[in-house]
Amino acid sequence: xxTPNDPLFERLFNDIKLTVPGAIDAVIYQELWRVIEDFLSNxxxxxxxxxxxxxxxxxDYQVTPLGxxxxxxxxxxxxxxxxxxxxxxxxxxxxxxxxxxxILMYSPSTATTWRAAFAKNISDPPxxxxxxxxxxxxxxxWVIDMYRDAFRFGTLGYLFMQPxxxxxxxxxxxxxxxxxxxxRGRARTAIxxxxxxxxxxxxxxxxxxxxxxxxWT
Numbered sequence: 001x002x003t004p005n006d007p008l009f010e011r012l013f014n015d016i017k018l019t020v021p022g023a024i025d026a027v028i029y030q031e032l033w034r035v036i037e038d039f040l041s042n043x044x045x046x047x048x049x050x051x052x053x054x055x056x057x058x059x060d061y062q063v064t065p066l067g068x069x070x071x072x073x074x075x076x077x078x079x080x081x082x083x084x085x086x087x088x089x090x091x092x093x094x095x096x097x098x099x100x101x102x103i104l105m106y107s108p109s110t111a112t113t114w115r116a117a118f119a120k121n122i123s124d125p126p127x128x129x130x131x132x133x134x135x136x137x138x139x140x141x142w143v144i145d146m147y148r149d150a151f152r153f154g155t156l157g158y159l160f161m162q163p164x165x166x167x168x169x170x171x172x173x174x175x176x177x178x179x180x181x182x183x184r185g186r187a188r189t190a191i192x193x194x195x196x197x198x199x200x201x202x203x204x205x206x207x208x209x210x211x212x213x214x215x216w217t
Contacts, residue, residue, distance in 0.1 A: 008144045015152055020159050022166040028155065035154035035180070037122055039147065041072060043188045044119040046140045051080075052102070055111040063116050064100045067137035071099065071118035080115050090114055150183035 009032075016028055040046050048071075052063045065071050074096035078087045093105030102116060122136065136143065144151070157177030160169045 008141055012144070012148050012151055016155050016159075019156060020167045023159050027159070027162075031158040032151060032155045033122070034158060035151050039150060039154065039184055039187070040119075040121045040143075042184055043191055044073075044075065045143045045147070045187060045191055046120045046136060047075065047117055048120055048137065048140075049115045049117045051113050051115050053111070054104075054108045054114050056109060057107050059104045059107055061102045061104075062100050063102050065118055065120060067120075067139075068123075069120040069136060070123040071096075072121040073119045074102065075117040075119055077102065077114055077116050079112065081112070083115075087117075147183065147187055150180055150187060153177070153183060154180035 013028065013032070016032070017023070017025075020028070046069065048065045048067055050063050050065055052061055054061065074094070076087060077090050077094050079090050082088070090108075091105055095103040097103065108114075120140075153176045157173050157175075157180055159165075159167060160173030160176060162168055162173075
C-alpha cells in the first residue's frame with residue numbers, strides 16, 4: 001500500500017484510513033487534496049513574500065513565488081523600508097494577473113526593492129505515484145500540523161457523501177462537512193487576527209480601504 005512520503009501527512013492519512021477502511025488509497029488522496037485546496041483558498045493560510053525590483057517608468061513586473069505551489073491572489077505590495085511598525089500598500093490600484101504579473105497604477109519615483117505578499121495554494125500534478133499528496137514549503141508546514149482536524153473532517157465529509165460505496169453515509173458526510181466548515185471559519189478568523197488571542201473583533205470594510213490600511217490580515 002503506498003503511503004504519503006511526507007511525514008506531516010502520515011498521521012492524517014492513517015486517521016482517515018482507520019475511519020473509512022473501505023476507501024482505497026487513491027480515493028483518499030484525491031479527496032484530501034481537494035480539501036487542502038479548498039482550505040488554503042478560503043483562509044489565505046499559506047503566504048509567501050517575494051522581493052522584486054521596481055524602477056521609474058516601468059509599470060509591469062513579473063514576480064514569481066520561489067517556493068512550491070502557486071500564487072492564488074495578491075495580498076499586498078509593500079516597501080520593506082517603510083514596513084515598520086506596520087506593512088502598508090505602496091499605492092492604490094495595483095493589479096495581479098495570474099500566474100505572475102504585477103501591474104502598478106503608476107511607476108515608482110525611484111528604483112528600489114518592494115515585496116509582494118501572495119496567498120498560495122497547492123498545484124497539480126502530484127510529484128509522483130509514490131507521493132500523490134501535495135507538498136508545501138517547509139516554512140508553511142505548520143498549516144498541516146495546526147489544521148489537521150479540519151483536513152480530516154473535510155476528507156471524511158467527501159468520502160461519506162460519495163454515492164454507492166460500501167462506506168457511503170450521507171448523514172455522517174454532512175456532519176463531517178459541517179465540522180470542516182466550522183474549523184475552516186475558525187482558521188480564517190485566527191489568520192485575520194494574526195493568531196493573536198482576543199484580537200480586534202471589527203475590521204474596516206476592505207472595499208473602502210486605502211494604501212494607508214494595515215497589512216493584509
